[in-house]
Amino acid sequence: MLVGIDMQLEEGSNVENLQAQRCRARIDHLDSADVENITEWNNTKLKRILVDYMLRMSYFETASKLSESSNISDLVDIDIFREAKKVIDALKRREVASALAWCADNKTRLKKSKSKLEFQLRLQEFIELVRADSYKQAILYARKHLTPWGATHMNELQHVLATLAFKSTTECPKYKALFEPQQWDVLVHQFKQEFCKLYGMTMEPLLNIYLQAGLTALKTPYSFEEGCTKEDPLSQESFRKLALPLPYSKQEHSKLVCYISKELMDTENPPQVLPNGYVYSTKALKEMADKNKGEIKCPRTGFVCNHTDLVKAYIS
């Protein structure tokens, strides 16, 4: 007796346990970050962000490969995106069934966030019936599926229902728009939005958000100069293009990097000035003087002077 129920119970519990295990893995991963392993942790983070990007762009094969080889399957949402892809593909084929099924699966949460995705899907189905001149069916459909939305979305409902009078060949722009094929792209976009919202994800790929922030923080006028050091990501054409519309960063204090050693010039390693006005770090100049019997040669101008000719500059 009741064996069926018990089995269902266990099945459900197993699915939930899997989800719980994922949550646990993610919390543990967040917890594992500390000063010692930060390079490696950041590396894993970058891979997570890359998988997220690939999932949003539907590069599923690479996404699975990368997450498996980097052991981050529990930290990324491949399955969820695969489900979403099915719905999106169906919408692109102008089928609403799987999108409606998704709405039904997530009914309570969609209702809570006052989503009208289902209403919009229903409206589109109604429009398709009108397009096919199946007026009777359209009316029956509207009675069954659209009326429940009347209380909250009366204006839209009226607007769409008026197509019964105008037909799909109408030239009236207000109604013509409803029959445009682009309406399906709008639905795809709306589904994506609801999907991201439901799962607490950002609408844009994480990669783009992090890249924008990073490029903004790194962007200086010097990055676009010809002799820009290779170490600056913005020395690369591709990064420069991405950074072009972004704001420049701002510096509140002087920060001087030695041209020779690329080290920061601070009180430990203060800047020294050659008679020609070129500035290098004390350490780098000392090293050069030691190797060349006290002689200093400016690497940028070829100017030669003695180690004793140097003066210290005070940068505050």
Next chain:
Amino acid sequence: MELKSIKDAFDRVANKHKLSYTKTHEIVQMLSQELDKALSLMQDTQLDHKSILVDAKKLFTEKSPVAQLESAEKELNVALTKYPKVLEKQLNPEISKAYRTNAEFDTHIVNQIIANFFYRQGMFEIGDCFVAETGESECTTRQSFVEMYQILEAMERRDLEPALTWAGANSERLKQARSDLEMKLHSLQFLKISQGQNSQEALSYARKHFAVYADSCLYEIQKLVCSLLWDKNLEQSPYSEFLSPVLWDNAVREMTRQYCNLLGESSESPLSVTVTAGTQALPVLLKYINVMANKKLDWQSVEQLPVAVELPEEFQFHSVFVCPVSKEQSSEDNPPMMMSCGHVLCKQTITRMSKNGAKTSFKCPYCPTDIDSTRCKQLHF
């Protein structure tokens, strides 16, 4: 980041989930047993079926399984609603606020950057898969990175030949880049030979290869050759450091750096540098964007950040001079100038302090020196 509260909230969910499952299981078992009992009673005895059913019904009402299930379910639900709230409070769910919608990225460029990232990390299989799946054109740097990883993998096997061949072929360029990679590789090779118990061979290797570095690495060479005296038990010698695998790690790192350098690439992956910088910058940006929103300013159209995003030293690629008086960044028209006392100001500030040259001298704002404005020197950082 405060993870403890998240962990606690999650533990509560996991706990309640387990409880609710056990409870439901128990109740279903109980119901099942009672029903079985009632059924078999009905089959076995000639008793009044009605009374059996009444008894069963009474039992079920007393135990009220539905109410029990509901209370377990309710506890789970409370924990479940709390968990996302804790998550949202501790982790920032709205990082997309920092996203500039008017700076939409070109997918091709991003894909090329990603493909290049995989190749330079040595993830060739994934890189190839990515290029195929995205339909992007083949990366031009792929072959170079394949060669680099062949060299590095040989080094992992303690085989220095490919590395030495490469360093030998690029000897001049390495010297220009002020890299001691070649010497590092030769000393590792020397140590490898000497630890292979072949002092004679090691000596002739030293003679052949170390002489050119006599000027720059004399001390290092002395130590290396001296270590030969302890060839049987280097561990107990003052030179035990030569056995350390750290030497190899350093050589591998320097090899990677120089290889990328000569290839015209940065020594760290530019993608990972940018994303790491982004990770550091996002909290500051988000805070700033919130302030902007309160002042009804538009983040989307800002051309320069009004606040500094302080990044660690490794992200500092350029010398930036900010005049300590005017707080302006120096530029070609407004270069940094050093005064006779060694303090540095911007040209415009100096012009202003000398009243456009009307005054021949003014006092340095940082020390008591009198400054002759015509004798300030322009600096190049």
